């Protein structure tokens with residue numbers, strides 16, 4: 465009998481411990497009994513609940529967008545599959561699941577996962593057909609999403625998640641195209657941050673032509689390129705050289721200065737910062753910019769410490785929140801490890 469009492473949590477390989485720490489804390493706060501487990505570099509963790517309904521209670525008590533390390537989540541069970549007749553076995557197991565509103569086939573972000581993605585693409589067509597025919601799948605975004613995460617051709621996690629409270633992209637990985645004119649690959653980090661933190665329908669208002677921005681640690685200009693691409697005027701602060709093509713846009717002023725000391729003459733709409741620095745120093749910088757009203761919105765990368773990475777990020781976010789509250793500044797604070805992030809997380813802040 466399926467228990468549907470485990471949560472499968474996808475993550476960047478190497479961050480399984482952070483996911484376990486994050487979920488241990490949330491489960492404790494929400495009074496959901498269970499334990500987190502993971503194998504290093506497996507690109508996933510599991511939270512196994514000990515009471516019926518625990519996994520669903522955890523998901524309902526949390527906003528997926530508010531989580532830091534998990535890229536995707538689903539409640540369900542691992543199912544072993546035979547070598548042939550896989551669809552028959554899946555249909556049998558799904559008889560205990562509700563009718564679903566969409567179907568995603570996923571793999572883990574590992575080398576084995578990459579090898580499995582061709583199998584998934586081929587398998588999806590007959591599976592979808594069979595599910596529709598059996599009445600297990602309808603095209604309805606209000607119904608839960610059926611997420612099948614294949615660990616191998618013989619083992620799959622049969623999971624459920626609400627479409628409006630789970631990742632916006634399969635495996636939580638946005639497929640962004642590298643813009644050829646951008647001077648560095650880092651450019652995708654800022655683009656992904658916008659997709660993650662700003663609803664698409666608000667882009668024209670909050671990333672509007674004629675707005676002003678400061679890019680701290682801007683060289684060679686991948687993040688500045690994204691801002692310029694939206695016709696935003698940028699002060700690019702870095703001692704290093706900016707790509708000449710960006711300077712030709714007429715929208716960029718290059719200031720050779722220390723990003724931790726630089727302050728704009730007038731408040732700007734956006735501050736973005738990609739300087740590799742101790743996270744506590746970067747957190748203090750964020751607090752100053754938001755707290756003193758130097759910018760309205762900010763995207764800032766926080767490099768992660770070597771140890772206690774989840775605890776340290778939580779501590780810094782709390783410190784920023786307390787600092788802003790002490791100044792009487794109301795702001796939304798979000799933080800996530802994006803797909804394009806490595807040993808870092810990305811914070812988004814907005815004055816309210």
Ligand SMILES: C[S@@+](CC[C@H](N)C(=O)[O-])C[C@H]1O[C@@H](n2cnc3c(N)ncnc32)[C@H](O)[C@@H]1O
Pocket residue numbers: 647648649650651680681682683684685686687688701702703704721722723724738739740
């Ligand atoms: C990761 S790179 C930024 C890449 C950039 N976001 C892009 O997309 O091309 C970090 C940059 O921070 C700059 N940097 C380091 N310390 C700095 C500081 N104190 N003030 C300003 N820039 C700094 C470095 O010169 C380097 O160009």
